[in-house]
Amino acid sequence: MVADARGNRRGLPSGLSRLSGLLSRCADFLLPPGCAACGGPAARDAGAGGGSVCQNCALGLPPVPHPWCRRCGAPLGTGEAPSCLECADWPDQLGEARALCLLESPARELVHALKYHGWRGVGDFMGSEMARSAPESVRRAHMVVPVPTSGRNVRRRGYNQAEVIAHSLADALDLPLLTCLERRRQKGTQTSLNPMERRANVKEAFVLAGTGLSLVTGRRIVLVDDVITTGATVLAAVEALRAGAPGSIVAYAFARTVPMSLEVN
Numbered sequence: 001m002v003a004d005a006r007g008n009r010r011g012l013p014s015g016l017s018r019l020s021g022l023l024s025r026c027a028d029f030l031l032p033p034g035c036a037a038c039g040g041p042a043a044r045d046a047g048a049g050g051g052s053v054c055q056n057c058a059l060g061l062p063p064v065p066h067p068w069c070r071r072c073g074a075p076l077g078t079g080e081a082p083s084c085l086e087c088a089d090w091p092d093q094l095g096e097a098r099a100l101c102l103l104e105s106p107a108r109e110l111v112h113a114l115k116y117h118g119w120r121g122v123g124d125f126m127g128s129e130m131a132r133s134a135p136e137s138v139r140r141a142h143m144v145v146p147v148p149t150s151g152r153n154v155r156r157r158g159y160n161q162a163e164v165i166a167h168s169l170a171d172a173l174d175l176p177l178l179t180c181l182e183r184r185r186q187k188g189t190q191t192s193l194n195p196m197e198r199r200a201n202v203k204e205a206f207v208l209a210g211t212g213l214s215l216v217t218g219r220r221i222v223l224v225d226d227v228i229t230t231g232a233t234v235l236a237a238v239e240a241l242r243a244g245a246p247g248s249i250v251a252y253a254f255a256r257t258v259p260m261s262l263e264v265n
């Protein structure tokens with residue numbers, strides 16, 4: 001670095017400066033700066049995707065509080081409700097839904113890192129953690145099917161986040177991954193809609209690809225998504241899978257929200 005006649009410091013020539021910026025971005029990509037949730041030093045030896053998440057955050061994923069519905073996994077609050085309203089109208093094929101943790105910190109930050117910041121390794125971490133805590137219904141499955149995301153989102157991000165998670169889960173459980181669902185149409189984003197609007201928006205959103213029709217028949221399927229909110233997306237995916245007459249379906253997500261009826265504040 002030198003100073004010119006006016007005392008302004010002159011750095012690298014612009015071409016070199018651009019190159020230096022590029023190299024620095026490459027280094028960030030190759031050597032992630034830290035934990036995807038808290039930014040602290042990340043673990044380097046914690047298995048698939050472990051380098052993306054520090055030990056504290058990995059151990060601090062908030063569990064879904066008991067008691068929860070045995071079918072849909074939704075927390076039941078005080079447990080005094082006579083029955084769960086969340087899954088009352090589910091089709092028979094959808095045996096149960098489970099999530100590894102609640103969508104609260106640090107799980108929320110991890111979902112954001114995977115979904116919006118292109119941090120793919122976080123999906124590997126999620127899938128391997130989900131495999132480690134997989135319920136019996138997931139372990140007994142024949143195949144893993146990811147919920148598809150819109151082509152626009154895949155192009156922007158470079159991947160379908162549910163597929164990254166499903167791939168890692170399938171690997172860890174030694175199950176085949178079948179990407180047999182396709183998204184049929186997309187009307188805007190889900191995030192700003194209320195539960196009824198969400199359900200209407202995603203109904204018939206998916207279609208079972210021709211090759212998947214015979215492959216799922218009579219099989220036990222694990223349907224994987226990053227987050228379960230209202231269950232509308234899961235139900236739409238189940239609806240599409242039913243065209244192939246699967247034996248049973250269990251939905252398994254990294255995180256879930258608390259039903260709106262139980263939300264405090």
Ligand SMILES: [Zn+2]
Pocket residue numbers: 035036037038039040053054055056057058106
């Ligand atoms: Zn952390």
Ligand SMILES: [Zn+2]
Pocket residue numbers: 069070071072073074084085086087088
């Ligand atoms: Zn339920």
